[in-house]
Amino acid sequence: MDFRPTEEQKMIQQMARDFAAKELKPRAPEIDTTAKYPLPVLKAMADLGMMGMNIPAEYGGSQAGVVSYSLAMTEIAKACASTAVTMSVTNMMAEVLHTFGSEEICSAHIPKICGGEYSCGAFALTESTAGSDPASMKSTAKREGDHYVLNGSKTFITSAEYAGVFVLWAKTDKDAGAKGISAFVVGKGHPGFIVGRHEEKMGQRGSPVNEILMENCCLPRSNLLSQEGDGFKIAMMALDGGRIGIGSMAVGIGLAAIEYATAYAQNRIQFGQPISSFQAIQWMIADSFTELEAARLLVLRAAFLKEKGERFTREASMGKLFASEIANRVCYKALQMLGGYGYMKDYPLERYSRDCRVTTIYEGTSEIQRLVIAREILGSNYVS
Numbered sequence: 001m002d003f004r005p006t007e008e009q010k011m012i013q014q015m016a017r018d019f020a021a022k023e024l025k026p027r028a029p030e031i032d033t034t035a036k037y038p039l040p041v042l043k044a045m046a047d048l049g050m051m052g053m054n055i056p057a058e059y060g061g062s063q064a065g066v067v068s069y070s071l072a073m074t075e076i077a078k079a080c081a082s083t084a085v086t087m088s089v090t091n092m093m094a095e096v097l098h099t100f101g102s103e104e105i106c107s108a109h110i111p112k113i114c115g116g117e118y119s120c121g122a123f124a125l126t127e128s129t130a131g132s133d134p135a136s137m138k139s140t141a142k143r144e145g146d147h148y149v150l151n152g153s154k155t156f157i158t159s160a161e162y163a164g165v166f167v168l169w170a171k172t173d174k175d176a177g178a179k180g181i182s183a184f185v186v187g188k189g190h191p192g193f194i195v196g197r198h199e200e201k202m203g204q205r206g207s208p209v210n211e212i213l214m215e216n217c218c219l220p221r222s223n224l225l226s227q228e229g230d231g232f233k234i235a236m237m238a239l240d241g242g243r244i245g246i247g248s249m250a251v252g253i254g255l256a257a258i259e260y261a262t263a264y265a266q267n268r269i270q271f272g273q274p275i276s277s278f279q280a281i282q283w284m285i286a287d288s289f290t291e292l293e294a295a296r297l298l299v300l301r302a303a304f305l306k307e308k309g310e311r312f313t314r315e316a317s318m319g320k321l322f323a324s325e326i327a328n329r330v331c332y333k334a335l336q337m338l339g340g341y342g343y344m345k346d347y348p349l350e351r352y353s354r355d356c357r358v359t360t361i362y363e364g365t366s367e368i369q370r371l372v373i374a375r376e377i378l379g380s381n382y383v384s
């Protein structure tokens with residue numbers, strides 16, 4: 001067992017850290033207040049290889065590996081969580097297409113995702129009445145000759161406003177439960193595929209989420225990913241990988257918060273001394289860094305298993321659950337360390353706290369992660 005990153009992993013981490021410090025950190029407050037994403041930044045990230053980190057070079061990916069991806073994601077999230085989630089969903093999308101798409105689909109879309117021509121990709125699974133339980137979705141895809149005709153709607157679709165390509169789930173067999181769901185690829189602006197209402201969010205405001213409407217959206221059969229009825233498993237496998245991204249992001253937000261608060265505590269004088277000299281503050285610092293390191297190791301273990309081609313469903317859920325819960329706790333403490341200033345918009349702690357909140361919700365709530373973990377343990381000969 002070796003806990004040290006390789007030279008290449010360290011190099012990629014450093015590259016992401018430098019980019020984040022120079023290009024993202026100064027822009028993050030404005031991205032939050034205006035809720036507008038500066039698209040050239042996403043293009044610059046694509047140029048650095050951050051939009052297809054697990055994609056082979058033949059499709060324009062940087063094939064950096066899952067561990068490097070996790071390390072880079074944490075660095076990006078330390079500077080701007082909105083950018084981090086865009087990066088996470090885009091990488092997840094590129095991988096879904098690469099794993100399940102035909103050669104035609106892969107060559108048409110993946111180079112444009114990795115190269116930044118598309119800005120980002122979007123993952124259209126959730127519906128207003130099918131969130132934690134996507135198998136209950138109502139959108140339909142009716143086969144008509146060589147085409148499918150899609151009808152229905154999607155909710156909370158990350159990056160829908162900017163995405164060049166979408167993976168979209170709909171029922172090809174309404175009576176077959178999870179086995180009746182299929183996945184389709186849809187390009188931006190396709191007739192009958194409408195990006196609707198923009199939601200106002202509490203945090204990660206530079207990452208837009210929108211409603212999507214499908215009104216007799218007619219797709220050629222070649223836009224089907226894998227086979228009819230494979231959609232649910234495709235979504236679950238994609239989300240396993242996505243949860244590594246969200247866990248890595250949560251670690252980054254937590255680190256940003258506690259690093260800021262620690263520096264503040266060393267300079268904030270009360271009762272004639274820096275507040276970092278008080279044990280109450282020291283324990284918050286010690287607990288926060290310890291918990292975040294534990295979270296980082298859990299997430300990296302999932303990344304390592306995925307990179308080795310082994311099963312990682314349970315580890316990804318453990319990493320996402322622990323990292324997102326811990327990061328929220330750390331943000332709470334870090335804001336507390338700044339007292340009244342922590343609550344003010346002049347300081348970044350209130351933004352970190354808002355940005356962090358959703359990490360226990362999207363890509364499977366903490367309750368769903370516990371369900372996945374328990375099922376994995378109870379359904380196998382779990383050896384600790």
Ligand code: CAA
Binds near residue numbers: 123126135365
């Ligand atoms: N990998 C491969 N296959 C899987 C799988 C996995 N991780 N998980 C389940 N499956 C398979 C099962 O083996 C089963 O197949 P068989 O019938 O052939 O055995 C099939 O899928 C159905 O599985 P379940 O019976 O376990 O399905 P379920 O309806 O009970 O749901 C669940 C399981 C884990 C609760 C799942 O519904 C889930 O993960 N829910 C959360 C959804 C979610 O994360 N949504 C996030 C939206 S996207 C997003 O947030 C992106 C963003 O914007 C940032």
